[in-house]
Amino acid sequence: MVAPQTGAATIGAINIRGVKKTFTHQDGSIIEALSNVDLSVAAGEFITLIGPSGCGKSTLLRAIAGLHPVDAGELTLDGEPITGPAAERGLVFQDPLLFPWLNIHDNVAFGLKARHLYREHKAEVGQFLKLVGLETFGKSYPHQLSGGMQQRAALARALVNQPSVLLLDEPLGALDAFTRMNMQDEIIRIWQERKTTMIMVTHDVDEAVYLADRVVVMCPRPARIEEIISVKRERPRARSHPDFLQLRGKLLKILDFGGQEREPEYRI
Amino acid sequence: MNLFITKTMRYLATAWAAVKELRRVKLWWVPMTIGIAILLELLLSNHDSQPATKYAYYRYLVFIALAFFLTLAVGAKFFPRWREKLLHISAFYTAVFLALNIYHLATQKFGLLPALFFPSPGRILEALVVDFRYLIVDCLGSSAKLLAWGYFTGAIAGFFTGIAVGFNKTAAYWVNPLTRIIGPIPPTAWIPIVLVAFPTTFSGGAFLIALAVWFPAAVMTGSGIANVPNAYFEVSSTLGASRWRQIFYVGIPAAMPSIFIGLFTGTCSSFITLMTAEMLGVKNGIGWYVNWQREMLSYANVYAGLIIIAITFYLLITLLFRLRDVVLVWQKGVIKW
Numbered sequence: 001m002v003a004p005q006t007g008a009a010t011i012g013a014i015n016i017r018g019v020k021k022t023f024t025h026q027d028g029s030i031i032e033a034l035s036n037v038d039l040s041v042a043a044g045e046f047i048t049l050i051g052p053s054g055c056g057k058s059t060l061l062r063a064i065a066g067l068h069p070v071d072a073g074e075l076t077l078d079g080e081p082i083t084g085p086a087a088e089r090g091l092v093f094q095d096p097l098l099f100p101w102l103n104i105h106d107n108v109a110f111g112l113k114a115r116h117l118y119r120e121h122k123a124e125v126g127q128f129l130k131l132v133g134l135e136t137f138g139k140s141y142p143h144q145l146s147g148g149m150q151q152r153a154a155l156a157r158a159l160v161n162q163p164s165v166l167l168l169d170e171p172l173g174a175l176d177a178f179t180r181m182n183m184q185d186e187i188i189r190i191w192q193e194r195k196t197t198m199i200m201v202t203h204d205v206d207e208a209v210y211l212a213d214r215v216v217v218m219c220p221r222p223a224r225i226e227e228i229i230s231v232k233r234e235r236p237r238a239r240s241h242p243d244f245l246q247l248r249g250k251l252l253k254i255l256d257f258g259g260q261e262r263e264p265e266y267r268i
Numbered sequence: 269m270n271l272f273i274t275k276t277m278r279y280l281a282t283a284w285a286a287v288k289e290l291r292r293v294k295l296w297w298v299p300m301t302i303g304i305a306i307l308l309e310l311l312l313s314n315h316d317s318q319p320a321t322k323y324a325y326y327r328y329l330v331f332i333a334l335a336f337f338l339t340l341a342v343g344a345k346f347f348p349r350w351r352e353k354l355l356h357i358s359a360f361y362t363a364v365f366l367a368l369n370i371y372h373l374a375t376q377k378f379g380l381l382p383a384l385f386f387p388s389p390g391r392i393l394e395a396l397v398v399d400f401r402y403l404i405v406d407c408l409g410s411s412a413k414l415l416a417w418g419y420f421t422g423a424i425a426g427f428f429t430g431i432a433v434g435f436n437k438t439a440a441y442w443v444n445p446l447t448r449i450i451g452p453i454p455p456t457a458w459i460p461i462v463l464v465a466f467p468t469t470f471s472g473g474a475f476l477i478a479l480a481v482w483f484p485a486a487v488m489t490g491s492g493i494a495n496v497p498n499a500y501f502e503v504s505s506t507l508g509a510s511r512w513r514q515i516f517y518v519g520i521p522a523a524m525p526s527i528f529i530g531l532f533t534g535t536c537s538s539f540i541t542l543m544t545a546e547m548l549g550v551k552n553g554i555g556w557y558v559n560w561q562r563e564m565l566s567y568a569n570v571y572a573g574l575i576i577i578a579i580t581f582y583l584l585i586t587l588l589f590r591l592r593d594v595v596l597v598w599q600k601g602v603i604k605w
Contacts, residue, residue, distance in 0.1 A: 065506055066506075067502055067505070067506070084505075085502070085505040085506045086506075086508060087506070087507060087508030089506065090506060090507075091502075091503070091506040093499065093503070095499070097497075097499050097500065097503050099500065099518065099521070099522070100522075100598055100599075101521040101522065101524065101596075101598045102521075102598070103598075110504070110507055110509075110517075111507035111508055111509075113517075114504070114507055114508045114509040114510070114513050114517075115508045141598045141600075143598075157507065158506075158507070161507060161508060
């Protein structure tokens with residue numbers, strides 16, 4: 001079952017129509033976390049959500065995960081409405097959140113055991129540990145691993161359920177620059193191998209352009225989708241390619257970091 | 269005058285060399301201390317305020333201890349691990365045998381303390397040997413049965429109360445005020461009621477002990493579960509875990525460190541309650557034995573009983589620590605307490 005799937009992905013299409021979500025603060029003020037969001041994600045597509053804090057990108061991701069219900073609108077996965085959390089929509093957080101009382105093997109096996117599939121699919125735990133390069137760390141406890149290794153284990157834990165959509169909430173935000181770049185390549189490799197739909201929230205413009213088929217830019221007050229930019233480049237992408245830099249500049253401009261006059265692009 | 273200073277200096281240098289020499293032979297401290305104790309025991313005559321014992325139990329003790337520590341010291345020459353261990357415990361056991369020797373001199377040899385309340389080590393040992401079977405089989409057996417019944421009932425009840433309170437808002441609403449009112453009352457304060465309300469003193473005592481364990485177990489389990497980061501439950505729900513699995517495979521393991529603190533607190537208060545219950549109502553057990561012998565003014569037996577109590581409770585607490593090390597092996601290097 002873990003063998004790379006061939007051909008285009010057929011499952012994992014997400015449809016979001018007119019989704020609204022408000023939070024009420026303790027002082028009674030109402031925060032509009034999502035106002036009328038529409039988004040269609042094709043099966044097997046890699047989407048990155050980017051935007052300043054408070055733009056609702058995490059809220060949208062958690063709504064897709066089914067962790068909190070929305071006030072209005074419709075969310076579907078392959079035509080089925082999303083009503084609550086389920087194994088078909090895996091979620092990886094910024095913190096690895098591995099269960100400290102389980103070793104790495106048992107952490108990865110958690111989803112299989114929870115769905116009573118462990119007995120038949122035992123071997124897959126090892127295969128997914130291998131996929132993220134942790135095959136020799138099964139007996140280690142989470143606190144014995146570095147941050148990057150923990151995050152890889154968290155990735156394996158979500159992937160072992162073979163979700164049709166993998167939701168990533170700034171999974172690389174806490175890692176140092178080098179580990180992060182390695183992990184980006186790792187995620188792309190896994191994505192290409194598994195053909196899973198990926199929706200990733202990020203703060204990092206570079207990361208957004210490097211990974212995504214489409215970058216979804218969100219803006220706060222009111223929280224909505226500002227623009228969707230397609231990145232039509234081959235992978236692995238060169239971070240210094242002019243097209244890459246141009247897309248990066250475009251994104252920064254939308255996010256309003258390019259508003260003021262900067263030095264000209266070419267001087268030499 | 270000059271000669272005097274030179275002499276003093278020489279004495280000081282000799283004394284200093286002796287001290288340095290002593291530090292060098294740390295392996296032999298304990299045998300040396302016991303040797304001094306044996307010499308004093310053999311050379312000094314007994315004070316007649318202490319009644320004589322049938323056998324010279326104190327001599328047996330010090331000779332056995334001497335043999336034991338001599339073996340260790342000789343073995344340390346051959347086994348580096350013995351050496352390390354002995355170097356570590358040397359100072360402590362030197363102090364122990366020094367203290368024992370001082371007590372022995374103060375009672376048996378010079379009669380400095382009232383003989384009625386401060387029996388010599390030999391007399392305590394005699395009481396221990398003579399009453400050993402009765403102490404272990406009858407008294408300790410009866411106490412163990414009472415403690416086991418009370419402890420496990422209380423721990424299990426506390427565990428499930430804590431789980432209910434931690435996971436269920438309605439249960440928390442009704443049970444929390446109850447734990448807050450009943451919990452802080454020392455279980456022994458219930459003795460007047462319990463002795464009347466329960467058919468046997470055994471069931472009454474078991475109830476008191478259960479109460480003593482129940483409160484800390486319930487509170488620490490409940491607060492442990494309440495403090496589990498919500499993110500763990502979110503993760504497990506996106507991995508397909510049912511509510512039931514989230515309780516037993518996420519909430520409870522995550523709260524385990526806190527649950528163990530509750531069990532430790534409960535264990536200590538269960539010991540207190542056991543002793544008090546036996547002294548006030550239950551008519552057998554090791555606590556009752558101590559109280560009974562006190563009333564009979566045979567203080568050698570009181571001390572013998574106390575020694576048995578100390579050793580037993582020490583072993584039980586050690587057992588609980590070992591159990592914690594096994595269950596909470598994942599915590600190594602994370603939390604220490």
